[in-house]
Amino acid sequence: MSSNGRLLEVEDLVVHYPVPRGLVGTVARRPRQLVRAVDGVSFSLARGELLALVGESGCGKTTTAQTILRLVEPAGGRIAFDGRDITSAPNRAMRPLRRRMQIIYQDPYESLDPRLTVRGTVEEPLLIHREGGSKQERAELVRDALVRVELTPPELFLGRYPHELSGGQRQRVAIAASIVLGPELLVADEPVSMLDVSVRAGVLALLDRLREGGLGVLMITHDLSTAARFADRIAVMYLGRIVEQGPAAALVGDPQHPYTKALLSVVPRRDPRDRTRPQILTGEAPDAVRIPPGCRFHPRCPIAIAECREIDPALEPAGSGQGHEAACILAG
């Protein structure tokens, strides 16, 4: 049991990538440049909680998730899984932990091996981790996993190949393969963005039921409407930092950071009568090689004041409290 029951704790996580200098740059001894993809990210995730990490492409949300799973090496900070520091755990120590932390990807067509049947795909993690006992016991676990992702009756799906399944069914198979080992943490990287609208809700409802069963889910998404409807909490990332986080309803209903406010204002609403005035930020986020000094959002911020050029704000309680925080010196 961990000290405070938190399944995952991330503190001040930093991930850098070197920028390739090319032959000329190397010969000319140009200074090495770093992409500060993740630049001081802190958050935690409880069992049975769905946290959505939202932001635009390049904000560092996917790198954050990959680093938590130790698929990418951090340059600094601390990652604790179930109370245990895994920041620099060697591969040998990670192997037994990997079955407890799983990931599903955006494109279920690419993530499934086209040569494997559904049975083969869902059974594979058991074979890799030498779990599940006898062949018969494994078959039972595979059937259970398919039932849990609502591919029923399992007999109808066991012998099928990915090309014989719809997009929604493929993503369900990927989820079945990720839960067959009974993980405690599931990272879902844009789990529905490649699926048709009419089947998205079903896959999200499935993740919600797995969450109710005690699974901690970290969902990476660029879709605020989906996060608003399915997440318990939302963390908004900008240029390698979380700039605001809090309970989904509080963050969406009473945003505190000017970036969150702008992002929410541009989300198209489904009711034509809700034509809101979008607060469109000009340009695109600067790249993570040249992070602006002071508040990293100040060059695009509509309310920035002189101090914002100098002060790099930390996450502080904001709004109604209750775990709602924003990194803005002007936030209430």
Added chain:
Amino acid sequence: MSALLELEDLHVWFDLEGGRELHAVQGVTLALDAGQRLGLVGESGCGKTTTVLGVLGLLPPSASVSGRVLLNGRDILAGGEDSIRPHRWTDLAIVFQGAMNALNPVQTVSAQIVEALEVHGLASGRAARARVGELLEAVGIPRDRGERFPHEFSGGMRQRAAMAMALACNPSVLVTDEPTTALDVMVQAQILELLDSLCRDFGLALLLVTHDLPVVAQLCDRAAVMYAGEIVERGPVDALYHDPRHPYTRLLFAATPDLHGNGTPVSIPGAPPRLDRPLEGCPFQPRCDRAFARCVDERPLLRSLEGGRAAACHLNDVVAEKVH
């Protein structure tokens, strides 16, 4: 008065091995007035992209087309490529999904637009370069950036460059296929704002093809919802959302998450029918929550309703009988 662009009973089918055919578009009838914004909405495989490719004469040779496409009342489909070519780009311009493919990677953006102007005999030399400057500014690209290559542009800037290119020949209709799909929400908002202002400033009619209902709800006046190769409902976007007359329209909105909406989105069970075999009854019937016996036996036709609307659903007859 006839509409600017009219589709009458458009069919598109592809011959498959073994003598079967894939009937991708099954009788689409649609009208677009000058300056109007129409959303053509549906999920993957519904035939929305095939429909506009058919209109523009850009289908692969394996496709067969029937029906009529009237531009200012004249059929541009009847004479094949010869009758469409004079109107492509000059009257009907298109911006595709994934703007990278629309741009030549080894030519600067300005040079490509100059070439388009010269090929169509609209301008050359200094006049063409001046026109390119105007077009780039209209889409929000600083003039000097035109001297760059497409790979030096971000996704949003490429989409803008593709729009500048589409506007080069002063079209009256702009067709955009999933113009914002691969873009981040802030860039998407920039592009939607741009489309909005271009339609206003240039008096363009817009045919927006997308799977994204909220984008249509925010940008378009009217929409047509496609399912299994046909239009199941069309009308003003406000009416489609607040008073849908086809269950698919209602369920599709209900499946779409909304930032401040009440309730959890619900998916539609099942999957669309295969289009490589004849359909019997209503194509949506197996997934419909209001289906009754007639829906299994008889395919509903798209019928006009009040308020410039139309829907292909037997339930509208039931309602009508009750009223009378």
